[in-house]
Amino acid sequence: MMGPVLAACLLIILSTAWISQANGALCKKDGGVCTCNDKTKxxxxxxxxxxxxPSNIPLxxxxxxxxxxxxxKLSPTAFHHLSKLTYLSLSTNQLQALPAGVFDQLVELDELHLNYNELKSLPSGIFDKLTKITNLDLSGNKLQSLPHGVFDKLAELKTLDLSNNQLKRVPEGAFDSLVKISEVQLYNNPWDCSCNDILYLSKWIREKEGKVxxxxxxxxxxxxxxLEITEEEAAEDCVYPNTTTAIPTTIITTLASSNDDDIPELPVPQENFQKFLGYQEPDHLPTQPQCLMSISGYLGLMMSLVLTSAAILYVIHFLKKA
Incomplete structure (x- = not known):
């Protein structure tokens, strides 16, 4: 009578293994490439x-x-199913841009590390939903400017790292909403102290000196x-390339007075032409590790099915004898 019992136990174990394989092999224990800790989630x-x-990160x-x-690059919905995240590190990658809304579902996030990528700019409102975040690291990128109000919703933020970028200024009022801020790293940026745009930052540093x-x-x-810059030193009204007013007036005048026949035909970049035709690249291209994970999962699934079938036949055999 022990034969059917053992076979039934084997069937349950194999079924569990099959379900694990069917859900995808993400963690090393399931044949995947990542390491998972169930206790710390x-x-x-x-x-x-x-x-x-990976598309099968546990919810x-x-x-x-x-x-x-x-x-x-990131898909705009890359983290939309991970609303319980409190810590996310994307540091030391090759990210060149962030899609709008990519972090919108991470309402519990406490730390976000984007340092040492290739970000040149940030979308407006990119951090607006991260109202619980306390640590934001943007160092080691190529940021040339910050959008107005980019930190306005981060009332809990305590640590902000903007060091090692290409910032010349920050927007007026950029740090005014950071009521709990205790550390801001600003070094290794080419701050332009000849333009009066720098006066906000200079004044803010003087007011927060010894506190931040x-x-x-x-x-x-x-x-x-x-912090030592005076209004006399920063007297110029500078215009930066990332603003609409940076277009030289001579070009505008020339274009306005030109006939249509005089305007040269501009080549359309291939990527823009593809977008015009409605072509879009897939958000996730298979990687070598992911292919290995897929193959591993497939082989595991097939093995599980074979063993499960054998167990079922084994149970039927003993039930007939009984």
Whole structure:
């Protein structure tokens, strides 16, 4: 009588294994590339040369490590199913841009690390839903400007790192909503202290000196401290290339007075032409690790089906004998 009991137990075990394989192999214990910790609800996919984010990250995940990979872009919905995340690291990748709304579902997020990527700008409202965040790291990118109000919703933010970028100024009132801020790193940016746009930052640093760590390290391109800049030194009304008023008036006048026949035909970049035709690249292209994961999952599924069939036949055989 023990034969059918053992066979039934084997059937349950194999069924569980089959369900695990059917859900996808993400963690090493299931044949995947990432390391999962059920107790801390963390998933570590760092150092895996990933070019796309795995699509089967558990919904209960609270900590997600995607640093030190080869991510160059993100799908706008990459994290929309991970509303319980409190920690997300995308540092040391190759991200060149962030799609609007990519972080909108991460309402519980406490830490976000985007340092050491290739970001040149940030979309407006990119952090607006992260109202609980306390640590935001944007250092080591190529940021040339910040959108107006980019930090306005971050009332809980305590640490902000903007060091090692290409910032020349910050928008008027950029830090006014950071009522709990205790540290802001601003060093290694080419702050333009000849333009009056710098006066907001200079005044803010003077007001927060001794209360907010790191801000005194901000220096102008001539190595003078930003906090020491006076209105006389920053007297120019500078126009930067990222603003609409940066178009030279001579070009506008020339275009306005030209005949249609005089305007040269401009070549359309191939990528724009593809967008015009409605072509879109897939958000997630299969990577080598992901292909291996798919193959592993498929083989595991087939093996599970074979063993499950054998177990069923084994049970039927003993039931007939009984």
């Amino acid at each position: 963390s998933v570590d996919c760092s150092y895996k040369e990933l070019t796309a984010i 209960e995940t609270m900590q997600l490590h995607l640093n030190l990979n080869s991510l160059s 760590n790191g801000i005194e390290s901000a220096t102008c391109v001539n190595k003078k401290a930003v």
